[in-house]
Amino acid sequence: MTLALYDTWTRSLRPFDPIRPGQAGLYCCGPTVYDYAHIGNLRTYVFEDVLRRVLALNGYDVRHVVNITDVGHLVSDADDGEDKMEKGSRRTGESAWAIAERYTAAFMDDWRALNLLEPSIWCRATDHLAEQIDFIATLERNGYTYRTADGIYFDTSKQDDYGYLARLDHAGLQRGKRVAMGEKRHATDFALWKFSPSDAKRQMEWESPWGRGFPGWHIECSAMSAKYLSPWFDIHCGGEDHVAVHHSNEIAQTQACHGTRLANFWMHGRFLTTADDAKMSKSAGDFLRMQTLIERGFDPLAYRYLCLTAHYRSELRFSFDALDAAQAALARLRKAYSSWPEGGAADEDFVARFRVEVDQDLNLPRALAVLWELVRSDLPPAVRRPTVDRLDAVLGLRLAAWRAQDEAIPAEIGELLFQREAARAAKNWALADRLRETLRRLGWRVDDSASGQRSTRCGDGA
């Protein structure tokens, strides 16, 4: 059995062949922490988590690095406009440093709620200024940079194969010049270092050999992956939007600095979409996040299950109906699993069949079909349980940790929920709101949906 992964660089499935025997270096572009993560972002992290678990299933010792972009990601990919962090700061009235802290913490909550494995290394861009400045200095020495009034830029015309990952059409781009050029020499050139404005103080700025300012967004990933993995490592991941700009620029920088194209495999997850696409864009301001789902009574692991129902290279169209179905499927799975006794040995045939599917470029929809066949099989229950445990090491649904009483609603809470339902039926919104607040103080969150109110435990109450 061999693990085959789809590589965006070659646009083909390739057998995974590690650079160092038995090890797998994995770098995943992390969140830009100027706002909460939306559930689209989280789909990409679920795909990467499954990849990591499949690598582990294949016996690799995975070194998993995830960065936190807390500076330098501009509102526009064309390197003009405001830094997203400073914009977030204006929106919330808090300092850029405070919002980075807050949204990083919220992101970690989502990470844990989805049962994503803790990376080997979390690294923040603002903790790695020296590495980024050194990297840019080498690019300068190697002749890849030029200076404009607002920063130091990477000259993409120096590389014949710039943009190969995205199969960019240079000639077309140059002719079209659809991007704001400023003093850039070529449409695809990008900022390595941006100067602070002379008439205003930025909240996040540092001294550098070129003047006070801040690093461009792409340089952090080239610099930190080189530090924590090496300039040539196994797999680099992200969402599909990163192919054309961010990852193409990471490759250009690393090639110019170290002479390698950074990663042996480039893997990209297709987007989660909604019927109303605005709901899936942080910059649109109004979007669905994990907390929104929890407030509507959904278990974060139901969202994880939903992600597993689509191949990571297929678009997944989100709807609450689909999430309802995923939650129902997860409930059936938990119920079946918790009725089985412990003490048997796993059925290796089922484990092997599951592995064939996940080893074929993470075919999770087919792997889930194997899981359900196992659940419904006539294997002894004491065999089904340890077999499902082996599968769940990849699926990450925490079936063994689930306890039926976790979802039981205490009588007192049930009574309050009943009263609130009656208040809603009588259109007594003020009473319904008061009861919601009482429930919140008792540690239960309640939210309204088309099919009625949903309740979920949200802590110890306050």
Ligand code: AMP
């Ligand atoms: P960001 O916080 O915007 O830097 O994005 C974090 C990760 O989410 C990146 O890997 C993006 O490619 C990915 N991403 C952004 N939007 C979506 C979406 N709608 N569906 C799936 N992944 C996304």
Ligand code: ZN
């Ligand atoms: Zn990156």
